[in-house]
Amino acid sequence: MPRAFIFAFLFLAFGAGGAQAAGTDIGRPPIFGDGVACDARLLSWPSVWYGHFSGGIARYAPNSPSAFVDWHDDKLCFPSRRECLHWQHAERRLYHEIKGDWTCLPLR
Numbered sequence: 459m460p461r462a463f464i465f466a467f468l469f470l471a472f473g474a475g476g477a478q479a480a481g482t483d484i485g486r487p488p489i490f491g492d493g494v495a496c497d498a499r500l501l502s503w504p505s506v507w508y509g510h511f512s513g514g515i516a517r518y519a520p521n522s523p524s525a526f527v528d529w530h531d532d533k534l535c536f537p538s539r540r541e542c543l544h545w546q547h548a549e550r551r552l553y554h555e556i557k558g559d560w561t562c563l564p565l566r
Contacts, residue, residue, distance in 0.1 A: 512558030
């Protein structure tokens with residue numbers, strides 16, 4: 459059993475090291491159709507805006523006290539404030555039943 463833990467640790471340790479080296483040139487990978495994974499050091503845009511959205515919807519079953527909650531907490535980067543606000547507006551329209559938090563902050 460301890461041997462399995464050692465192999466798992468080595469796999470995770472070397473796997474994370476390889477992922478870090480491969481992540482130095484990300485270009486502009488799309489995520490959810492908008493924005494990119496947020497690491498401003500790797501983005502070549504003149505300005506970088508950090509977008510954060512959290513919110514959700516709740517679905518209630520008839521004659522049941524429980525609810526299904528679909529909660530979203532997304533953090534993406536955008537090249538302009540306008541694109542960040544547009545993304546947040548679309549997310550707020552989809553996930554409006556449970557209020558969360560949203561913001562667009564300039565990173566540079």
